[in-house]
Amino acid sequence: MSTIPICQCNAEVLSNREIGPGLYWIDLLAPDITRHALPGHFVHLVVSDVSEDSSRQTWLRHTPLLRRPFSIAERDPDNGVFGLIYRIVGGGTEILAMRRIGERVNVLGPLGRPLEPMRSGRPAIMVAGGVGVAPFLSLAQETVRDSRASPEEMTVLFGAATAGLLSGEEKFRELGLHVKLATDDGSAGYHGLVTSLLERELTLSPDRCAYLYACGPTPMMRRCQEIARDEGIAGQVSLEGIMPCGVGVCMACVVPCVVPGDRSAPPRYERVCDTGPVFDMQEVVL
Ligand SMILES: Cc1cc2nc3c(=O)[nH]c(=O)nc-3n(C[C@H](O)[C@H](O)[C@H](O)COP(=O)(O)OP(=O)(O)OC[C@H]3O[C@@H](n4cnc5c(N)ncnc54)[C@H](O)[C@@H]3O)c2cc1C
Numbered sequence: 001m002s003t004i005p006i007c008q009c010n011a012e013v014l015s016n017r018e019i020g021p022g023l024y025w026i027d028l029l030a031p032d033i034t035r036h037a038l039p040g041h042f043v044h045l046v047v048s049d050v051s052e053d054s055s056r057q058t059w060l061r062h063t064p065l066l067r068r069p070f071s072i073a074e075r076d077p078d079n080g081v082f083g084l085i086y087r088i089v090g091g092g093t094e095i096l097a098m099r100r101i102g103e104r105v106n107v108l109g110p111l112g113r114p115l116e117p118m119r120s121g122r123p124a125i126m127v128a129g130g131v132g133v134a135p136f137l138s139l140a141q142e143t144v145r146d147s148r149a150s151p152e153e154m155t156v157l158f159g160a161a162t163a164g165l166l167s168g169e170e171k172f173r174e175l176g177l178h179v180k181l182a183t184d185d186g187s188a189g190y191h192g193l194v195t196s197l198l199e200r201e202l203t204l205s206p207d208r209c210a211y212l213y214a215c216g217p218t219p220m221m222r223r224c225q226e227i228a229r230d231e232g233i234a235g236q237v238s239l240e241g242i243m244p245c246g247v248g249v250c251m252a253c254v255v256p257c258v259v260p261g262d263r264s265a266p267p268r269y270e271r272v273c274d275t276g277p278v279f280d281m282q283e284v285v286l
């Protein structure tokens with residue numbers, strides 16, 4: 001379990017804007033959470049407005065009841081602000097998209113196990129599917145800010161259904177990373193799956209990848225696991241799943257994991273919110 005303090009606060013919405021079809025970026029003022037967050041950490045949000053002066057009835061201010069988890073995509077510690085990128089998939093994210101500047105949302109975080117930091121001399125590829133790009137925006141930003149590795153040692157392979165859902169790729173380019181895109185409909189970059197792009201990259205530029213990170217839809221991460229196993233590349237996956245409590249209590253988020261050193265043993269079950277959401281590339285059974 002993480003030793004980083006978990007904070008809870010009513011964070012002020014500083015901006016909440018649509019950056020692609022059904023895709024949003026929200027900036028929240030929460031200095032304590034921002035100060036302690038590391039790449040790969042997530043926050044758990046009450047998506048309704050909890051401002052003290054809100055005229056809404058109490059039950060409406062807590063609808064839906066359960067918090068929703070989102071990876072921290074960017075952090076500005078000097079100003080106490082962090083950013084999230086999110087896609088509308090259901091009721092909770094639809095309500096989040098209605099939050100206006102000046103309203104407040106209740107935030108719990110930072111939560112979970114962070115990503116393994118980038119290391120100079122160990123070139124890495126980050127494979128992102130859709131909003132799975134969020135933890136890698138943060139990882140790239142913090143790595144460059146702390147000069148842990150040079151941008152030339154980092155490659156991002158970013159895939160989505162269509163070009164409009166690739167928002168955020170310009171932030172990687174501004175940092176100086178190698179960026180390659182893939183879309184299912186061929187509207188930007190490689191026409192096909194981002195995992196096929198990964199295979200092509202490993203064939204054309206094998207020196208670019210001594211470590212592999214993956215975050216996105218489960219089939220994408222499963223294919224990344226297979227490729228990493230075949231190529232003998234170490235790495236990590238970051239999972240996105242159902243997460244009612246977010247703090248290790250309800251057990252609703254467990255995933256099967258292999259026992260280290262004994263793949264034939266029955267799996268052990270680990271909580272994504274607590275032991276994860278980041279797991280060793282070959283540890284979790286997807
Ligand atoms: C660690 C982690 C990080 C995540 N990071 C991001 C991110 O950066 N950006 C982003 O857009 N999404 C992220 N997600 C997914 C996001 O939490 C879900 O899309 C969101 O909770 C759906 O809420 P909803 O009410 O709009 O959808 P619902 O209408 O409730 O359901 C839509 C879908 O979301 C799933 N879902 C419902 N409740 C939860 C819940 N509490 N936790 C997880 N899934 C749920 C349901 O299975 C359903 O398939 C992350 C999930 C996890 C676990």
Ligand code: FES
Binds near residue numbers: 245274
């Ligand atoms: S979400 Fe409750 S234990 Fe993980």
